[in-house]
Amino acid sequence: MNNSLQLHTALMLIGGKLVESESGLWLDSVDPATEELIGRVPAGTAADVHNAFLAAEAAQPAWAALTPAARGQYLLAVARAMRERADEILRLEVRDTGNTITKMKGDVLQAAKSLEFFAGLGSEIKGESVPASTDNLHVSIREPYGVVGRIVPFNHPVKFASNAMAAPLMAGNTVIIKPPEQSSLSAGILAEICQQLLPPGVVNIVTGNGMPVGDAIARHPGIKRIAFTGSVPTGMAIQRAAAEVCVKAITLELGGKNPLIVLPDMDPDEIAQVAVSAMNFAWQGQSCGSASRLLVHESLHDAVLAKVVERVAALRLGDPLDGDSQMGPMNSKRHYDRVRGMIQKGVDEGARLMTGGGRPEGARFEKGYWLQPTVFADVRPDMTIGREEIFGPVLSVFKWRDEQEAIDIANSTDYGLTASIWTHDIKTAFRMAKAVRSGYVWVNGASGHFYGTAFGGMKNSGLGREEGLDELLSYTEVKTLHIRLT
Numbered sequence: 489m490n491n492s493l494q495l496h497t498a499l500m501l502i503g504g505k506l507v508e509s510e511s512g513l514w515l516d517s518v519d520p521a522t523e524e525l526i527g528r529v530p531a532g533t534a535a536d537v538h539n540a541f542l543a544a545e546a547a548q549p550a551w552a553a554l555t556p557a558a559r560g561q562y563l564l565a566v567a568r569a570m571r572e573r574a575d576e577i578l579r580l581e582v583r584d585t586g587n588t589i590t591k592m593k594g595d596v597l598q599a600a601k602s603l604e605f606f607a608g609l610g611s612e613i614k615g616e617s618v619p620a621s622t623d624n625l626h627v628s629i630r631e632p633y634g635v636v637g638r639i640v641p642f643n644h645p646v647k648f649a650s651n652a653m654a655a656p657l658m659a660g661n662t663v664i665i666k667p668p669e670q671s672s673l674s675a676g677i678l679a680e681i682c683q684q685l686l687p688p689g690v691v692n693i694v695t696g697n698g699m700p701v702g703d704a705i706a707r708h709p710g711i712k713r714i715a716f717t718g719s720v721p722t723g724m725a726i727q728r729a730a731a732e733v734c735v736k737a738i739t740l741e742l743g744g745k746n747p748l749i750v751l752p753d754m755d756p757d758e759i760a761q762v763a764v765s766a767m768n769f770a771w772q773g774q775s776c777g778s779a780s781r782l783l784v785h786e787s788l789h790d791a792v793l794a795k796v797v798e799r800v801a802a803l804r805l806g807d808p809l810d811g812d813s814q815m816g817p818m819n820s821k822r823h824y825d826r827v828r829g830m831i832q833k834g835v836d837e838g839a840r841l842m843t844g845g846g847r848p849e850g851a852r853f854e855k856g857y858w859l860q861p862t863v864f865a866d867v868r869p870d871m872t873i874g875r876e877e878i879f880g881p882v883l884s885v886f887k888w889r890d891e892q893e894a895i896d897i898a899n900s901t902d903y904g905l906t907a908s909i910w911t912h913d914i915k916t917a918f919r920m921a922k923a924v925r926s927g928y929v930w931v932n933g934a935s936g937h938f939y940g941t942a943f944g945g946m947k948n949s950g951l952g953r954e955e956g957l958d959e960l961l962s963y964t965e966v967k968t969l970h971i972r973l974t
């Protein structure tokens with residue numbers, strides 16, 4: 489195990505200053521692979537959020553007065569700095585999250601890429617003219633909301649924190665970011681970069697627990713636009729809290745229970761490889777887009793199941809900083825306990841445990857939040873593990889007989905984030921892609937995100953779309969002007 493990292497203290501960024509919380513309190517950061525203390529972050533409060541709001545509010549008019557191209561240059565400078573410090577960010581993030589280093593490299597690059605993508609979209613912040621009468625010019629323009637609040641989850645901390653600023657800033661807003669309390673250390677580096685490169689108050693980062701920091705953002709009457717990424721219950725809590733205070737524009741990127749549907753014309757070897765990769769074991773399944781439900785036609789079911797089990801049982805668990813590790817530990821003790829509880833429910837409700845289900849053996853795994861990669865067969869939609877998001881390394885395999893049954897199973901949960909459909913038959917592919925109630929659907933693909941296309945969920949998986957023009961425009965309000973010409 490690499491113990492070379494010093495104890496790391498991250499600070500918050502408020503009004504251009506790197507600061508502790510006004511509370512003077514701190515939250516510990518623990519390496520989930522070893523349970524060692526690796527750092528600490530300020531335990532922010534509602535007063536810190538209010539201070540961040542005042543700074544963001546003061547900075548916003550001057551920021552919005554810049555041309556979009558000038559704002560874009562700032563974003564590009566932040567992206568460059570992130571690339572320069574990529575290795576430092578990567579190693580800290582891997583130790584703080586337990587996610588494996590090979591996959592996390594992509595996260596750090598993606599953090600820079602989202603800034604670069606939105607930096608180039610400034611000229612798209614445009615309105616339209618409408619021929620609604622002959623004696624007026626009717627035009628719409630887009631204006632920023634003002635101060636935007638963004639609350640992010642633990643699974644991709646730096647990627648989400650960086651995404652969190654890109655579109656709102658480009659649209660002329662200033663931002664308050666609330667990182668995840670379990671894995672906030674990389675946000676400290678982002679705070680340093682923003683402090684060096686952006687005007688004070690344009691980006692503010694307030695660390696701490698959901699209650700009080702996230703809740704204070706939800707309830708702050710001056711923060712009229714909030715974007716949240718996280719679980720369904722928290723998304724609903726934010727909507728409730730905000731509605732008690734005022735009318736707010738809230739978008740939600742929430743959980744998934746994503747189906748990967750396999751038609752009879754596929755090759756079991758290829759599908760086994762795809763299914764294991766799409767489950768995101770390298771993040772211990774802690775990815776909203778994990779294809780955690782594998783729906784296989786009965787003609788292929790047994791062959792696919794056997795090959796999937798073989799591959800999953802062979803996954804190498806180990807030090808997340810070791811490039812050969814294919815799976816690390818769960819992010820936190822609380823989450824580890826929750827996932828173990830879900831696995832137990834699977835067993836109790838009669839699903840067939842094919843591999844995994846417990847802690848891996850060996851001295852290496854005595855400390856830390858380690859769980860074996862797990863596969864259940866004979867899963868049904870009425871079982872807890874068949875319908876609720878586990879957000880862990882647990883794949884549920886279903887068998888189906890006809891196309892309608894596959895669609896019914898796919899649509900049987902309250903989630904509707906992604907779906908993946910595998911067939912060589914183009915008509916079947918289109919039919920099924922239209923029939924699944926999911927916001928992001930791959931045919932003969934899985935997991936990949938394509939910047940410029942709209943990502944987001946249907947049903948309880950969310951509200952709004954990100955990663956494309958929709959996201960940028962969602963940080964603007966439309967104002968309509970009627971200019972009399974006669």
Ligand code: NAD
Nearest residue numbers: 640641642667668698702703718719722741742743744776
């Ligand atoms: P979570 O909902 O527990 O926490 C997310 C964030 O909300 C954290 O920063 C937390 O501190 C904050 N929070 C907690 N309580 C709050 C409250 N009452 N008010 C305001 N903020 C509060 O989620 P998590 O466990 O960190 O992340 C896992 C979830 O995120 C999964 O459901 C996963 O599917 C989802 N997720 C969705 C996407 C997506 O793009 N759709 C991406 C990643 C993760």
